[in-house]
Amino acid sequence: MNLQTKIRAKCKAFYALALVALLLSAHPIAAQKVVPPVSKETLKVTLPKAKEATLKNGLRVVVLEGYDQLPTFTMQMVILSGGLSDPPDSRGLASFTASLLREGTRTRTSLEIAEQVESLGATLSANSDLSSFTTTVTSSGLAQNLGRVLDILTDVVREPVFPADELEKHKTRTVSQLQLQRTNPNFLAGERFSRVIYGDQHPAGFVSSPVDSLKKTTSADLKKFHSEHYLPSNAILTVVGQVTLKEILPKIERELGDWKRGDAPKTETRAVPNQSAPKIYLIDRPGSVQTVLQLGNLGITRTDPDYFALLVMDKVVGTSPTSRLFRNLREDKGYTYGAYSNFGGSKFRGTWAANSEVRTAVTEGAMKEFMFELKRIRDERVAPDELDNAKHALVGSFALSLERPQTLLQNIITQKLYDLPADYWDTYPQKVAEITAADVQRVAQKYVDLSHLQIVAVGDAAQIRDVLAKYGTVEAYDSEGKLIKATDSK
Amino acid sequence: MKHLNKTLQTLLLCLLVVATTPAQQQTKVRIDLRETKLKNGLRVVTVEDHHAPVVSLVLIYNVGGANERKGRGEFAHLFEHLMFQGTRNIEPGEFNKLVGQTGGIVNATVNDDRTVYFEVVPADQLELPLFLESDRLRGLSITQQRLDIGRKAVQEERRMRILNQPYGRSGEVMTELLYDNFAYKHGGMESMEGLDAASLEDIQDFFKTYYAPNNAVLALVGDFKTVEALAKIRKYFEDIPRQPEPSPIDFTEAEQKAERRKTIEDALAPLPQVRIAFKAVPGNTPDFYALQILSAVLQDGQSSRLYQKLVKEKELVNGVGGGIGEKRGPAAFSITTTLRQGKKVETVEAAIYEEFERLKREPITNLEIEKAKNSINGAFINNLERSLIRAITVAQYAIFYDDPNLINTRLDKTNSVTREDVRRVANKYLKPTNRTVVVTVPKAATDKTAK
Structure with missing residues (x-):
């Protein structure tokens, strides 16, 4: 049982404080570990109205x-x-x-x-x-x-x-x-x-x-x-x-007031194309000391009912240094300065993608860990404490974002642009809280779509081409975006 | 206690008041800060601010690249990572995780002059960052494995930021050429080797010397009650033993007698880039404020002289960037610009030097000095919006200049600069003999463009 689990199992708000104070004042070099003082209360937030x-x-x-x-x-x-x-x-x-x-x-x-x-x-x-x-x-x-x-x-x-x-x-x-x-x-x-x-x-x-x-x-x-x-x-x-x-x-x-009225043509949202089979797109950048990797596929529109489930899933996988990708590729393996995932949606479907910049020699190891994490989020239910932590963090960072007036205004604009319900932001913490481990797994299986996974790698082709080929068909491009024919590359 | 309550009331009354005199467009910052030792x-x-449920904690240590010694380069940077590699109580990676779970932000940053650690958390989590920061100041658990991970992260960061980016090396080459004193001169390749040579003992030694309560400033800004927060700060930090004061750094630079120049090749660079720098002054000096105005006139915004001349009129470059660095020792005044296809380095340099001569010859206009002051005022105030920036600012002013209250008086210093001051500093610093130039050329095209 690691320390984290201990905290989560035992910790109520400020439970640990007394212990901390005791240890610090009496026995600064006591053998027992000090439990960090974490409040598990959810911060109440009131949003100003425009x-x-x-x-x-x-x-x-x-x-x-x-x-x-x-x-x-x-x-x-x-x-x-x-x-x-x-x-x-x-x-x-x-x-x-x-x-x-x-x-x-x-x-x-x-x-x-x-x-x-x-x-x-x-x-x-x-x-x-x-x-x-x-x-x-x-x-x-x-x-x-x-x-x-x-x-x-x-x-x-x-x-x-x-x-x-x-x-x-x-x-x-x-x-x-x-x-x-x-x-x-x-x-x-x-x-x-x-x-x-x-x-x-x-x-x-x-x-x-x-x-x-x-x-x-x-x-x-x-x-x-x-x-x-x-x-x-x-x-x-x-x-x-x-x-x-x-x-x-x-x-x-x-x-x-005297700006002349008129009717603007309606913005037409073009449908996104059907997704193709998985492939690896290699952009040759000779002399590159790192490989930039991006893996992902099509996600959701901004108003999709899956939005909050995907938000939580993305947090678990890769939004921040506490997420799985960062802990695995940076903290555990030391492959990179950072590894993240992100998603975005507009009136048309956005993408979900994971990315990192890794040193050339560990491109293979990084690919292995990426694939491991992508499969894991699909195949295994997120443990209750990991899920709780992710949700708690999402609500906390929402509260922090209110420090900037521009963020509040941006939220109001988003609500108007997508015709979201008037109480959309007031109920944001609640909507995050409702997401279950089953929801997370369901959206992972839907949007971390390995049967259509597209992988882009930018790096020194001479060094990484063979490594990438282990993960699928490789199509190579130059930095101008021109396809390099297979016969040219050898 | 009565006295404390009164202080508290005063604090609550005037949190952050900014008075303006519309005629001159000049603005006064008034942040009520309280100092305790x-x-x-x-x-x-500490600065109370109840407008959002947020607190920002900053620990700034009086240690940076300038404290490193030969063969022990990049130690300061290494610590920026090792400080997250665990203590007796906290596992590697757990620091980030604990703060991250509150939705908070945690990070660190290092430069030549200081190392900053910070957390921004929801107000009800104030105890957590206080515990975490005091815990790692008490002592790290550095093992060979954790050292290796930290070292790798530093080297990876360098690969990403410097070695894998076009013009990535140019800044380091400039620093090495510009300075003679090791304090600011070293960087780059030297550092990678220094890192590989670092032993556990070196690391412990560096930690003990510089990571001491008497070598740090703690700043707390946000939604808390000062009396309560101070009690908590005392609880977590006050029994951490003080250490002997580290010896002060000698920043002295000999006067430069002739132009220094270097051309480097860069396989990732598509076009030539010119960097020009002049050794100047430490921050918060009269000449520093005058050089800030000079820089604004020359290269800030689309109405600046160099933008209009080089980008719009002559179409030689895409943009111009630079300014006077803010350092404890002699900072550089610098200009960096990347050429457009087919343009010549000497044409661009000549056009820039022509503008220098104009600054030396004739005073800038009234409109220009007002514009520069208003831009600097506007940017400074806008930047203070986040509690984190306020915390970093007061902490940095405390450690650099022994004056956290500079946050309130700084704009007065900017606003008192005269047109004549600007001309004076142009003549004093922008001399060809004080000039250092680094030209970066695309590797394949060296023969064609280097001249």
Whole structure:
């Protein structure tokens, strides 16, 4: 019986304290171990409520008042269109549009926008992923400057002009950045994994804009995307910080009340392709001293009823240093600096995957341990104490996340974007608590799908190819993503 | 007791007040911190904050890379891992597990000047990190096997962060070239060998010298009652024996008389990268604050001079990054930039040096200095949002400058810098003779681009 089991078997809240105090004060070198003081109570958490309003043109406004004790704010305009609205022959258009918002409006040049934002000690950025159904324009700064920052944010959202010279500069900069990204083994692993799971017909199969579609994009394309999607009825403006709805609403009315309404095209969610048989995708990176491994397959949508069961399963397997993968591959074997798993879901099915960076010589050992852990979570029920610990940790970290006002706001946005029940976050601890060992095993058997397991390895092919071949068919690529024919590789 | 209660009331009244004067955009931070020193020399700083059910505990030790000796490189880093390898009461890996089970966060970080250990836990778990941190300060159970695991993790971290990344070695090469004094000079390859040579005895010795209550600061920030928390801190820490004070580090660097330059090849790098550094000053000195403003004007944000010149106008590079490091000894002011395809290193260097000359010649504009101050103010305040950052900040200021209250006065120091100060430090530090340059070139393309 190890120490952990002892604690869990015996420990009620603060039971151990008396013992600790006794041992420490009387016999600091006593032979008996001291039991760590762990409280097993579940922390009670109350969530602040947001205030809401809707302008006549349909713009929704959500304000989380005064939760932040610092005189600061974070403001986010969420446009309910993103990369999922890209035409298939213009992947990256939404992302491109977002990137160019700051590069000039009817009344401000790119430099003026940068100067004004930075003069206010504020930040302003805009972003949309290729597989996202939203575009976000985010700003933060000191509460006293909120009005002035709102003015700039409104300007870039409503009146961008996408100047041709800035467009060209952005293209060359992006192509050059992509070239740098290709040297990052994690980027290469993520890129291949996405392509394997989603193919080249689904937006999620792309992690960056293809260079050819980037190059042919014109100012007119960006203007068209902007005018079709950046509309008040297709947006939510959210603010958190030392601010009240009453104070800020008249300012929002003034800046955005006359923003013309219109109907944005509905975002269509493309079905994900059927999954293929297991295979190993090896990206050759000669001279690599480590192998980046990523193993996984298709997961769930954000609103899937299996969400909480998968959340708990993922915690048991690999979310943190207390999870199985980290304890096995790092703490026990010393193969790596870290080993984790993760999952995510959107309006389409996301992925579940495990990953690590291991030194080249132990690639085989790492593969063995990964496969062992993947099988174990499917074949064996999680022990009651391991399950309890995972659930307790999930609820605790949820409580910790409330320290950041932005997290609270993000939760509110998520609830709105996915039409989750109004009490979704209030009942979060309860939903975690309800998950059983049988639930965990059921979702493991469903989503840790070994019959469709895809494995991506980025490393020195000359050293790891044969090792990987023991686990299935190997298909090799170069760092540009080009298939290396079997005849070339020898 | 009455007195204590009064202190407590005051604490509760003014937790964190930040006053601003809108005209100048200048902002004042007021964090009510309380300092206590335990009998064994452990310095304790506490800040109550009840806005979320969270507490952050930080233990910062006055030991870092600068304390390492020749042939014993990377010891400080090794300890950052060994401290998780178990004690008489805690098995290897159990520390993380216990904190992790509460949903808490636990980690450690080390640099040349200090080692930081921290936990963030739900407020009702305060006792756990206090127990765990005091337990490992009392003594580690280091066996050969645990030492090997710790050593492997350090080496693996180095493989991941440095050897497997493009430009991974460039920073180390810069450090080795820039400094003459071993304190800041060593790193890199030397360290891997130092680690392999480490014996159990070396390790015990290092632990005893530096992991002592009188060589540490404890900071606690969050949802607790100060009186109760202090009683618990006393209970867990006060009977840990103090140790002889470690000898102070000599950071002295001889004046640099000529430019230093090195070109290295990197098989993983696709494009040339230029790193430029100038030896400068320790943190929290007048010149440090002036160099921070100078750096903001030069390279922070899209309206900065180098971004506008190098990225937007001349399209030579993708971005520019750097600044003045904050160290206890002489930190470097640095600039790093990666070239675009087909651009020449000497063109980029010349464009940067031209901007240096401009800074030396003419004062920066009023708009530029206001912009720099507001950016620094905004970033500093935003960063204090998390209790963990507040705890690390006060603890670090206590151990670096003997002044945890610097968290409240720091922005005054930033805001008192003048345009003339900026010109003065440009002339004082950005001299060609004080310059060190490391150019990293793609391995295959050395012949074409190295010149």
